[in-house]
Amino acid sequence: MRFCPACAAPTERRVPDGDDRARDVCTACGAVHYVNPRPIVGSVCTTGERLLLCRRAIEPRRGFWTIPAGFMEEGETAEAGACREAWEEAGARIEIEGLLAVYSVPRISQVQILFKARLLDEGVAAGAESLEVALVGWDGIPWGDLAFPTVRLVLERARAVRDEGSPLVTVLTPDSLLDRASGV
Ligand SMILES: [Zn+2]
Secondary structure, eight states, X not given: OOBOTTTOOBEEEEOOTTOXXXXXXXXXXXXXXXXXXXEEEEEEEEETTEEEEEEEOSSSSTTOEEXXXXXXXXXXXXXXXXXXXXXXXXXXXXXXXXXXXXXXXXGGTXXXXXXXXXXXXXXXXXXXXXXEEEEEEGGGOOGGGBSSHHXXXXXXHHHHHHHHOOOOBOOOOOHHHHOGGGOO
């Protein structure tokens, strides 16, 4: 961040007083601009013995297969974000069943929050960021053509949950956390 979003003056890279790492600090107003990892939300969506995959229409990894996932938006819960991404990328209406995995990827400054979801109907269709979408069996996953390492990991995890019947973590956000007046 080269210019201060608050006052437009140039920033400098330095360790602020009382901090232990370098930040972008405004040379005029002194504001410290923190950059923190961004949450990605997504889901493994199943119907019967099939699951939903999307072939990416955008870089990086255009043409490779992934699950519906993307950047969380302000003002939404992680589970609502996963539902939104499934709708945007695959026209899929889903119901979140629980948490499959949380993966930190420090190299790209991401935290990926990935759910298991149930497709409410099989009427899926490619959205703007997908070349095509498909409902594939567990034996039909294109392991050699997956877009990202975490896609492989979460699909392996989902398959293990299916095979072993292990329970998912419940993730319903309580109303008290959605209430702006609660002061959380
Ligand atoms: Zn400033």
